[in-house]
Amino acid sequence: xxxxxxxxxxxxxxxxxxxxxxxxxxxxxxxxxxxxxxxxxxxxxxxxxxxxxxxxxxxxxxxxxxxxxxxxxxxxxxxxxxxxxxxxxxxxxxxxxxxxxxxxxxxxxxxxxxxxxxxxxxxxxxxxxxxxxxxxxxxxxxxxxxxxxxxxxxxxxxxxxxxxxxxxxxxxxxxxxxxxxxxxxxxxxxxxxxxxxxxxxxxxxxxxxxxxxxxxxxxxxxxxxxxxxxxxxxxxxxxxxxxxxxxxxxxxxxxxxxxxxxxxxxxxxxxxxxxxxxxxxxxxxxxxxxxxxxxxxxxxxxxxxxxxxxxxxxxxxxxxxxxxxxxxxxxxxxxxxxxxxxxxxxxxxxxxxxxxxxxxxxxxxxxxxxxxxxxxxxxxxxxxxxxxxxxxxxxxxxxxxxxxxxxxxxxxxxxxxxxxxxxxxxxxxxxxxxxxxxxxxxxxxxxxxxxxxxxxxxxxxxxxxxxxxxxxxxxxxxxxxxxxxxxxxxxxxxxxxxxxxxxxxxxxxxxxxxxxxxxxxxxxxxxxxxxxxxxxxxxxxxxxxxxxxxxxxxxxxxxxxxxxxxxxxxxxxxxxxxxxxxxxxxxxxxxxxxxxxxxxxxxxxxxxxxxxxxxxxxxxxxxxxxx
Amino acid sequence: xxxxxxxxxxxxxxxxxxxxxxxxxxxxxxxxxxxxxxxxxxxxxxxxxxxxxxxxxxxxxxxxxxxxxxxxxxxxxxxxxxxxxxxxxxxxxxxxxxxxxxxxxxxxxxxxxxxxxxxxxxxxxxxxxxxxxxxxxxxxxxxxxxxxxxxxxxxxxxxxxxxxxxxxxxxxxxxxxxxxxxxxxxxxxxxxxxxxxxxxxxxxxxxxxxxxxxxxxxxxxxxxxxxxxxxxxxxxxxxxxxxxxxxxxxxxxxxxxxxxxxxxxxxxxxxxxxxxxxxxxxxxxxxxxxxxxxxxxxxxxxxxxxxxxxxxxxxx
Numbered sequence: 001x002x003x004x005x006x007x008x009x010x011x012x013x014x015x016x017x018x019x020x021x022x023x024x025x026x027x028x029x030x031x032x033x034x035x036x037x038x039x040x041x042x043x044x045x046x047x048x049x050x051x052x053x054x055x056x057x058x059x060x061x062x063x064x065x066x067x068x069x070x071x072x073x074x075x076x077x078x079x080x081x082x083x084x085x086x087x088x089x090x091x092x093x094x095x096x097x098x099x100x101x102x103x104x105x106x107x108x109x110x111x112x113x114x115x116x117x118x119x120x121x122x123x124x125x126x127x128x129x130x131x132x133x134x135x136x137x138x139x140x141x142x143x144x145x146x147x148x149x150x151x152x153x154x155x156x157x158x159x160x161x162x163x164x165x166x167x168x169x170x171x172x173x174x175x176x177x178x179x180x181x182x183x184x185x186x187x188x189x190x191x192x193x194x195x196x197x198x199x200x201x202x203x204x205x206x207x208x209x210x211x212x213x214x215x216x217x218x219x220x221x222x223x224x225x226x227x228x229x230x231x232x233x234x235x236x237x238x239x240x241x242x243x244x245x246x247x248x249x250x251x252x253x254x255x256x257x258x259x260x261x262x263x264x265x266x267x268x269x270x271x272x273x274x275x276x277x278x279x280x281x282x283x284x285x286x287x288x289x290x291x292x293x294x295x296x297x298x299x300x301x302x303x304x305x306x307x308x309x310x311x312x313x314x315x316x317x318x319x320x321x322x323x324x325x326x327x328x329x330x331x332x333x334x335x336x337x338x339x340x341x342x343x344x345x346x347x348x349x350x351x352x353x354x355x356x357x358x359x360x361x362x363x364x365x366x367x368x369x370x371x372x373x374x375x376x377x378x379x380x381x382x383x384x385x386x387x388x389x390x391x392x393x394x395x396x397x398x399x400x401x402x403x404x405x406x407x408x409x410x411x412x413x414x415x416x417x418x419x420x421x422x423x424x425x426x427x428x429x430x431x432x433x434x435x436x437x438x439x440x441x442x443x444x445x446x447x448x449x450x451x452x453x454x455x456x457x458x459x460x461x462x463x464x465x466x467x468x469x470x471x472x473x474x475x476x477x478x479x480x481x482x483x484x485x486x487x488x489x490x491x492x493x494x495x496x497x498x499x500x501x502x503x504x505x506x507x508x509x510x511x512x513x514x515x516x517x518x519x520x521x522x523x524x525x526x527x528x529x530x531x532x533x534x535x536x537x538x539x540x541x542x543x544x545x546x547x548x549x550x551x552x553x554x555x556x557x558x559x560x561x562x563x564x565x566x567x568x569x570x571x572x573x574x575x576x577x578x579x580x581x582x583x584x585x586x587x588x589x590x591x592x593x594x595x596x597x598x599x600x601x602x603x604x605x606x607x608x609x610x611x612x613x614x615x616x617x618x619x620x621x622x623x624x625x626x627x
Numbered sequence: 628x629x630x631x632x633x634x635x636x637x638x639x640x641x642x643x644x645x646x647x648x649x650x651x652x653x654x655x656x657x658x659x660x661x662x663x664x665x666x667x668x669x670x671x672x673x674x675x676x677x678x679x680x681x682x683x684x685x686x687x688x689x690x691x692x693x694x695x696x697x698x699x700x701x702x703x704x705x706x707x708x709x710x711x712x713x714x715x716x717x718x719x720x721x722x723x724x725x726x727x728x729x730x731x732x733x734x735x736x737x738x739x740x741x742x743x744x745x746x747x748x749x750x751x752x753x754x755x756x757x758x759x760x761x762x763x764x765x766x767x768x769x770x771x772x773x774x775x776x777x778x779x780x781x782x783x784x785x786x787x788x789x790x791x792x793x794x795x796x797x798x799x800x801x802x803x804x805x806x807x808x809x810x811x812x813x814x815x816x817x818x819x820x821x822x823x824x825x826x827x828x829x830x831x832x833x834x835x836x837x838x839x840x841x842x843x844x845x846x847x848x849x850x851x852x853x854x855x856x857x858x859x860x861x862x863x864x865x866x867x868x869x870x871x872x873x874x875x876x877x878x879x880x881x882x883x884x885x886x887x888x889x890x891x892x893x894x895x896x897x898x899x900x901x902x903x904x905x906x907x908x909x910x911x912x913x914x915x916x917x918x919x920x921x922x923x924x925x926x927x928x929x930x931x932x933x934x935x936x937x938x939x940x941x942x943x
Contacts, residue, residue, distance in 0.1 A: 093816075096777075096778045096779070096814050097778055097779065097780060097785075097786075097814070097815075097909065097911055098785075098786075098787060100777070100778065100779035100780065101779070101780045101785035101787070103779075104687070104688045104704065105687075105688055106688055106702060106704055119787070122787075123789070126789070176787055176788075179787065180785065180786065180787040180788075183704075183785050183787070184704060184706075184782075184783045184784070184785050185704055185705055185706045185707070185783070186704045186705075187702040187704050187705035187708065188705050188706060188707045188708075474849075477845055478809065478845070478849070480806050480809070481805075481806050481807075481808075481809025481810040481812070481813055481846070482810070482813055483810075484775060484776075484777050484810075486806070486810070487806075
């Protein structure tokens with residue numbers, strides 16, 4: 001073994017490094033592994049944009065990709081080409097610990113607005129000046145800001161008379177320190193001289209646009225995590241967005257429902273899409289086949305970079321993660337034992353010729369006859385004869401129930417109760433979330449290697465299922481820390497998860513694959529709305545415009561679904577199918593009085609909360625059923 | 628220089644009754660929902676020539692203090708109000724009992740006291756036990772919404788310094804509640820290799836460090852920060868101070884983002900460090916709301932001779 005062999009990272013280590021999914025963690029590798037999403041060109045235009053998406057949908061990656069540092073990396077770190085770029089972006093993540101300094105009952109909101117607007121001026125000018133410094137470093141011959149322009153910017157910020165951009169940067173730093181001291185003693189005053197909202201930024205960008213190297217160029221402020229702004233601060237930023245235009249514009253990353261205020265500082269003016277900005281909803285742009293393709297490109301690109309001298313590596317996740325047909329899965333879930341029992345039962349009641357028909361159909365379809373009899377309360381031979389007489393109708397029924405039947409096969413058994421395997425299934429579990437698909441992919445590969453298998457072999461359905469359960473559990477446990485209200489979200493999810501799990505396992509005589517709910521109330525109290533919004537914002541729930549109103553009194557706008565990433569952990573269907581009504585009281589009950597509420601909701605569907613928990617849910621046994 | 632070579636400026640008393648504030652001093656304390664913050668009342672009859680100053684109300688942006696028979700409201704974001712109040716405390720030696728005061732109250736008070744030149748001694752009483760489960764299991768749900776108000780600066784310690792993430796070193800001072808750690812990670816989004824947690828070792832009780840690992844298991848594993856853990860004596864702000872110095876030395880030119888979510892003495896150490904190195908430190912705090920009967924009883928009482936520590940940044 002050579003020294004190089006000893007030093008070369010093993011496959012596990014390479015997978016961990018390559019499949020990191022947080023833009024914040026990937027650092028330089030972020031750009032090496034960057035895959036351009038289809039909506040990227042829309043962000044490169046001069047129009048303001050709001051990039052809306054949940055955690056892990058790739059907002060930060062995209063915004064960083066638009067930044068000048070990102071573009072430099074993406075364009076091969078070619079120093080010569082910098083001056084030819086059509087735009088330059090300045091990335092800024094909204095930091096909660098900064099922006100919450102600008103609140104408190106010591107001052108009224110009008111005062112906080114002017115202070116915060118001044119702070120934004122300092123931040124944005126600083127970002128632009130840092131860019132100028134970077135540009136100058138890479139293009140030493142580029143023209144600098146004139147003394148006159150520097151003086152104008154300094155004047156608008158109440159800085160001393162400075163004549164260079166470096167001088168501006170230095171004075172800005174001192175100004176920031178003084179301003180920090182003032183904010184820390186905001187009651188004492190005297191208030192330092194404040195700049196007018198956007199005035200210094202406009203002055204600076206007018207000067208920059210006047211430089212030959214920047215003529216005709218677009219400048220983007222890339223504001224990430226806009227939801228961290230206080231509501232009044234969003235008004236301040238909205239005002240900037242509304243009035244920005246020729247000099248610079250904004251590309252904003254925000255979680256779904258993270259826009260707390262659409263107003264501006266002028267109460268008569270709101271921020272409208274598409275007049276003031278274009279809204280790019282990632283979930284809308286990347287869904288279905290386009291997400292599947294994008295996810296495959298992202299993951300295969302990472303897979304292609306794994307080096308291993310010993311074995312061939314499967315370089316395509318479609319091959320590495322094989323799926324199962326429903327019939328194959330039924331076989332793994334023990335369908336033959338069940339069918340043998342069904343045949344024995346029927347053998348006593350029908351002719352051998354009739355019984356022989358069952359040899360021509362898949363075992364799962366035979367099981368459907370038993371399933372249907374159990375649900376209808378008829379004897380099995382009655383349903384069997386109906387099957388013989390109405391084959392076409394039963395074919396349709398089989399199509400409708402085939403997937404749902406799988407959840408009932410091992411409902412009281414330990415071990416795998418349902419398989420979650422295959423690239424197609426994984427993309428559905430990910431729910432259009434790129435972080436989730438990366439998590440599923442990496443967890444599958446790592447477990448596969450831990451079981452002693454090779455990357456030249458496909459990952460077994462058992463290991464894929466285990467990986468999907470582990471990722472569901474990980475995200476469930478993490479949910480608690482995501483927000484101040486994380487505990488409520490965890491409880492809501494645990495409640496809904498148990499309900500949908502029980503409904504999936506006990507489908508006898510019920511509609512199959514109920515995986516969504518809608519609110520039956522005509523109005524929602526703020527507490528429930530906040531809970532639902534928070535659940536959507538933090539990816540506990542997915543929501544979609546409701547388009548299948550079942551009664552005229554149903555006025556809610558959205559259907560909600562537990563995010564499919566949790567489906568393997570709870571064991572229910574990841575497919576967006578049928579829906580049930582829940583009330584606001586049900587949702588609050590799942591948070592505040594979960595045991596009774598779970599029981600009550602299940603009772604309304606003629607089910608009992610009596611099925612044993614799946615193995616992986618035993619962790620919450622005390623939560624569900626007491627100590 | 629190892630921690631053992633540096634002075635630990637602490638007087639330790641095995642129980643509350645063994646200590647009485649020295650004559651000619653003032654004793655500033657507050658009463659929280661916890662039983663162990665009530666000792667100052669018991670001393671009033673025994674101590675001689677000690678001016679007891681009681682914080683009777685603690686709000687988000689101000690506190691009310693009873694001084695010389697009058698109630699005085701002091702804004703936490705006013706160095707002048709804080710200093711005026713402290714100048715009205717006649718004695719030059721000032722005990723600040725941090726046991727019953729929130730970080731958001733004692734931290735600005737401590738800084739102002741050092742600024743006006745008081746000889747400051749911080750006092751802390753350890754609990755004899757925790758009534759809530761100090762050993763949370765995976766699957767326990769912590770109700771953060773009744774435990775924290777959310778991340779915002781400790782009054783007077785807001786930092787507007789922007790720093791590239793490559794130059795940030797995140798130092799969570801861990802307690803039992805991993806959810807608080809997870810929440811702050813979510814907000815700070817540090818680079819994994821730059822998360823340097825500090826665990827209190829030895830703990831108030833021998834088993835506490837294990838509880839700390841257990842409670843923080845998930846975020847420690849997710850960030851792989853378990854590889855980087857440092858240790859500082861749980862009831863010693865000076866031990867923590869020196870540990871922070873060591874971390875800063877290991878990450879030169881880095882901004883330390885310190886999250887004081889562990890023991891109060893560690894919180895004190897973090898604040899002292901922030902006072903000593905104001906340009907290199909940002910405090911990240913989540914403002915917990917203490918549950919009633921969270922702790923029980925009183926164990927050791929510790930007096931920290933804060934003014935003896937050379938704090939170069941104070942007063943500048």
